[in-house]
Amino acid sequence: MTCLLWFWELRNTVVLDSGSNGNRLYIRVATKQQDENLGSRAAPLFLTAMAALTIIVIVIGLTVLWRCRTKLFRARTVYENGSLVVFSFAQIKNSTKKFSEKLGEGGFGCVFKGTLPGSAVVAVKRLKCLGQGEKQFRAEVQTIGMIQHNNLVRLLGFCADSSSRLLVYEYMEKGSLNSHLFRKDSAKLSWKLRYHIALGTARGLAYLHEECKDCIIHCDMKPDNVLLDAQFCPKIADFGMAKLLGRDFSRALTTMRGTIGYLAPEWISGLPITHKADVYSYGMMLFEIISGRRNAEKIKEGSFTYFPIFAAVKVHEGDVTCLLDSRLEGDADLEQLSRACRIACWCIQDAEDHRPMMGQVVQMLEGVLDVEVPPIPRSLQNFVGMED
Template sequence: MASILLPLLLLLSATSTSCLLITPNSSLLSPNRTFALGFFSPNHNNNNASHTHWYLSIYYASLPIRTLVWVANRDSPLLSSSPTASISKSGRLAAGDPPVWLSGNTLPASSAILLDSGNLLLLSPSGDVVWESFRSPSDTWLPGMAVDRRRPIVSWRSPFDPSPGPFSLRLLPGEFELAFEGKVAYWSSGKWTGDRFAGVPEMTVPYIYEFRFEDPFGPGASFSYSVAPELAEEAGIESPALSRIVVESSGQLMQYTWSPQAASWRAYWSRPESGCGVYGRCGRLGICAPEADRTCHCPRGFQPTDPSAWSSGDFSGGCSTGDEDDQCSDDRFEEIGTMDLDIAADGTVLGASRGSCEEICRRNCSCFGLIYDSGTRLCRNLYGDAYNLRNGMDLQILLLRVPAIGVAEKPKHKWKKKAIVIGAISGFLAILSLASILAFISRRRIQTRRELKKSEEDAAAFSNVMVFSYKELCAATQGFSDKLGHGSFGAVFRGELADSTPVAVKRPERAGGDREFLAEVRTIGSVHHVNLVRLRGFCCEGQHRLLVYDLMPLGSLSAHLGSGAEPPLPWSVRLRIAIGTARAVAYLHEGCRDCIIHCDIKPENILLDKDFTPKVSDFGMAKLIGREISRVVTTMRGTWGYVAPEWISGTAITPKADVYSYGMTLLEILAGKRNAETAAAEKDTWVCFPAWAAQKIIEGDVAAVVDSSMEETGGYDPEEATRVGRVAVWCIQEEEAARPAMGTVVKMLEGTVAAAPPPPPRLLQALMASGESFPRAGIVSGGDESDSAGSGRIVEAKSEG
């Protein structure tokens, strides 16, 4: 190492120093002034300097935003009003006097040098490197830094606290993984394939990544990457001048590139793509809600264990009741709602009623709550620690144990409790004396109460979803007289609520009981995005099952594509629809507490409001998978022509199945053609349409694919059309690993991530060469009228080998 760096060190000897002294008013600069070594304080206040925490750090010297890449004394801030750093008499870099931190070199150093890579070197009198900051990383991975299996990259505790946090990136044989407190792994990069990591397809841009992997599967493995601007210049692409990969205090691994035009850092990719995919993000019993103003919040009856840390963005301490009393027999249970959670200790499964389950839990102070399944009427007591609370999609209700209200005043009110008990006994005896006379009335009353309780539970599941009576919806639709559409999903009717709000009322006709219907309601009701259709409410009364949506006045996208669409959609509207739809699907995949695979993305299921804002609809075929599950085996569903190849072959699917369907839809938006329509008009032409369009786009002839009718609306932007075409072809790749994630699709469509020329989709090329037909969209879907309400035409079919 020293022999390699010696010529460089001699060349840069003018920037090294043997009398190093760093203060808050001085720093050590790299030769090109890219980086600086100096003091940083996250809470610096000139009026109260005596309470300032100082850290010796390396940061970008030439940027208007102070961005740290390395911190020396992470565990031990300097509290002095005039901190210093220098090379001590023992030849080690020291922060503070007396030092609170010392570099780990065993041989003495006489000088220091900071390279333009951001690497701080300590040199011996003979010029040998005896220590370097790249070998002691903090939270940032810079180009040229070799990460090995012995030195993980560890997050900050919070955005304002650089002390080591609970999240770390570590190198395993052939792959990376993110871990919580060094124990629980919650994300993996996938295995090294020789030119990339299988789980991060974004790490293939040649002008950002030149990889070096030393012995990838051996014990001495190390991995590094570097930026190659010259490759970008050859391709005519503006290369980012600066790049860094950070383990954020949120637990996400983020790649940033610097944009000189915007004078800001831009997130290039992140894993996990949702903050709620991070294990332990909100600590013990904290609830993660990515769409809320604050990602983490505490359940009712709980508060942050460390309010100060919580307010600064450090949620790792989680939530507690704040009560340390060991007398727990009088505790009550707070119903939190339908929740999923990860249990760090075994729970006890009990075939008992909710009341029995609560009583057993009260007897053991280590039982912190229970899960009650309102469908099976069974409950499960919970012990140990619970992390990653998030809204669930099933019928399991979480109840957490909290101190009983007024327990401390219990002795003063014993007479009240006795009076209540006596009254209850008297009432019970009175009821028994009349039981023989009122048996029939009592049975009817119990049945009514059960139905009422069930309705109340359904209404309480979502505060923003209303429970309608059948009579209300019958009046709103004037007896279901104005039908908007009908397909295999059932019928949709126009309606108007009592407050004059126009709605679309969907009457599903698919087979399924109450549990399936309510599960669908919970799926739709738990997602909120500007580009997802809004569920206003539902009816589950007797045999009536109805869903109430906002009415979309412009109907579905399918009605605006093809030869019969008048007038043609302008390019700006098409691009808005494409990006809005991508954002909606990305939210389902990456922004929800659990990943939702829509399973039927197509123009019929993209509704348009009066401003042509797209709203993705119909979650009847959606599949919910946990963040810990990468694939799911499910019956093939969707619409022929949009179904991903792996699904047809019977392989377990991932969210990339939606990416394929979106890519086919994006081609239709670009070309203005419906696949089935083209097949009917030109014999066997549709068989080749996606492959033909992909080939034209790859060749750079996007104009041959773009809808020519847009000339009537002012034409289109060639650069944007090329970008859209390339994204579509990337999405319809046969190998799902080659398809980008929907979050990346959004960035490519917006232009923040370059859309490189894609390879030809091999399966479509094979179909074109063989002359075999590709199943047509619309034929299997079975619908005969446009759905302008809240759902598209649905098909569900079993794969036949």
């Protein structure tokens, strides 16, 4: 067999005889030409693979988008039809950036700022260990979620994964009333705004006591649990928490800062409490709204000054202008000031029967009911020895 190297064109000039099958010619193609032929055949395969990959990427993208929109829809249902959203722990952990932005801490747990899909800002309360099962927790949370009022912080959803218990609330831009009353760096609240806050808080409590299917006792009314939205509308937080904790509320009280200054005498004595205990706490808080000072202030080691003693005497004497927050420089409606001081003193009466219902407090603040001069509560005299 002869091998020849040929670098030009190949042309067949052989004339075949009739019936001949011809001759077989073997040609070895150069390597470069083989690569070109292989590339020409691989091009369609590459395009096909790229098209398939593009389709896969599009499908994955649409799936992710659908899931995000589903989560967003679930979050929006809270605002549209009031239903509670059940969150997974992973969702809440992601929305709070691993619980990195702490808003506050109380006897029930810590509160963190979070952001839901769709940029909805929320407050997430991470509860301390509860002595109840998941089924009971869900039932109690669903009950709380049905309680809605303009002056109550709205529960949006919850998480009950494993041992985790978290509540998701609407976010209150202006924080707590406590921070506005007592923080030195905060702007002063005008009298008009203070009266508005006192009235709104009273309406929220009246709803819990008198308009819910079952009377709900808050058990911890104080400025820390009155939150303010962007328009300074007051909303009561942590309502229903006593029931959520299985009503073993005395255990939680020992860890609450300042709670002792708002406790009704019957509670301190270990007697059963009613909704009138909230009325007492509201009266103590109302004195703080008026004066801008805490009811009990430590002036030196082992010595306290107890403002309600001084306030009750001045209310009885009819001299209430000295009770007004000095930062207001006398800029207040004197009729409203006198009315609010009298209401506060009625709310802190020793006997439950002598305290008004919260619905009556609302009517008195609105000017619908007259407010008589109250007597000085005897229990306040127990604190005289604590003063300097």
